[in-house]
Amino acid sequence: MSEVDTRLVSMLDSIPYARFLGIKAELAGDEMTAILPFAHHIVGNPMLPAIHGGVLGAFMEMTALAQLSVAAPMKRQPRTIDVSIEYLRSGRPLTTYARASIKKLGRRIANVHVEAWQETRSAPIATMRGLFLVAPSDD
Amino acid sequence: MSDHEQTKLIATAMNEGSPQAKALGFTTLEIGDAVAILKVPYRPEIVGDPETGVIAGGVVTTLLDHASGQAVHAAMETFTSIATLDLRIDYMRAAEPGLDVLARAHCYKLTRSIAFVRAVAYDRDPEDPVATAQATFMLDSSAGKKPGANLKPPRAKTGSTGQ
Numbered sequence: 001m002s003e004v005d006t007r008l009v010s011m012l013d014s015i016p017y018a019r020f021l022g023i024k025a026e027l028a029g030d031e032m033t034a035i036l037p038f039a040h041h042i043v044g045n046p047m048l049p050a051i052h053g054g055v056l057g058a059f060m061e062m063t064a065l066a067q068l069s070v071a072a073p074m075k076r077q078p079r080t081i082d083v084s085i086e087y088l089r090s091g092r093p094l095t096t097y098a099r100a101s102i103k104k105l106g107r108r109i110a111n112v113h114v115e116a117w118q119e120t121r122s123a124p125i126a127t128m129r130g131l132f133l134v135a136p137s138d139d
Numbered sequence: 140m141s142d143h144e145q146t147k148l149i150a151t152a153m154n155e156g157s158p159q160a161k162a163l164g165f166t167t168l169e170i171g172d173a174v175a176i177l178k179v180p181y182r183p184e185i186v187g188d189p190e191t192g193v194i195a196g197g198v199v200t201t202l203l204d205h206a207s208g209q210a211v212h213a214a215m216e217t218f219t220s221i222a223t224l225d226l227r228i229d230y231m232r233a234a235e236p237g238l239d240v241l242a243r244a245h246c247y248k249l250t251r252s253i254a255f256v257r258a259v260a261y262d263r264d265p266e267d268p269v270a271t272a273q274a275t276f277m278l279d280s281s282a283g284k285k286p287g288a289n290l291k292p293p294r295a296k297t298g299s300t301g302q
Contacts, residue, residue: 047286048289052159059197
């Protein structure tokens with residue numbers, strides 16, 4: 001396992017809430033795809049059924065944090081300053097994927113955009129923009 | 140049945156019937172007059188930062204979304220399905236480890252199609268918030284959709300590859 005792989009796996013393993021949701025991640029070079037397998041306990045609307053909007057928000061926030069851990073070693077976990085989530089389609093009972101794009105990683109602030117989709121990458125179910133307070137390692 | 144009793148039933152159904160709300164242990168403490176106050180009990184499984192024991196931001200996101208939805212139901216005269224369109228959250232500070240987190244949501248404007256909500260999450264005092272949120276909801280979101288609609292493949296996909 002590469003150093004980046006190790007950092008990503010230990011980051012996701014160490015967060016109880018990421019384990020609670022069942023979030024996993026795959027790395028291809030520096031490109032990471034976060035995976036949220038469907039499970040009964042992530043449903044918000046049992047009638048349709050649809051994944052809870054809050055879970056999709058949480059999944060995309062976790063994707064941003066994971067992508068930041070891939071991008072650079074941090075002295076401590078980044079702190080979320082704000083997020084803006086847009087819901088485009090209902091989350092069906094399927095595996096959900098997400099990718100994050102770091103628009104800026106400064107010495108203190110990171111700006112990250114995330115997109116989540118299910119069967120069709122070009123038809124995202126939700127997007128998120130987030131700002132994070134970061135502390136990259138000096139070395 | 141009074142409006143308040145109906146709203147209380149909707150709140151209970153939303154907490155007990157929604158698997159994620161149930162898994163997180165959401166309860167509605169107060170509901171009525173376009174306002175809902177919900178609680179998520181602290182427990183180790185929902186921690187976001189293992190070094191500090193602080194509850195995950197994502198849990199607060201879900202609580203704010205859920206409380207906002209109940210505030211919309213508390214503002215409407217008759218029940219209709221709703222869906223979150225967007226949700227913007229500012230995280231002011233970390234919630235205190237070990238404390239339950241509460242969310243108070245107010246649906247301050249209802250139009251024919253859209254509901255506008257402001258919400259605040261806190262652990263001790265609403266004047267010292269953990270996070271604040273602003274959300275919009277679409278009303279009658281599952282118009283024409285039958286139960287189980289999401290179990291079928293979608294009709295037309297934007298940007299589909301034509302398979």
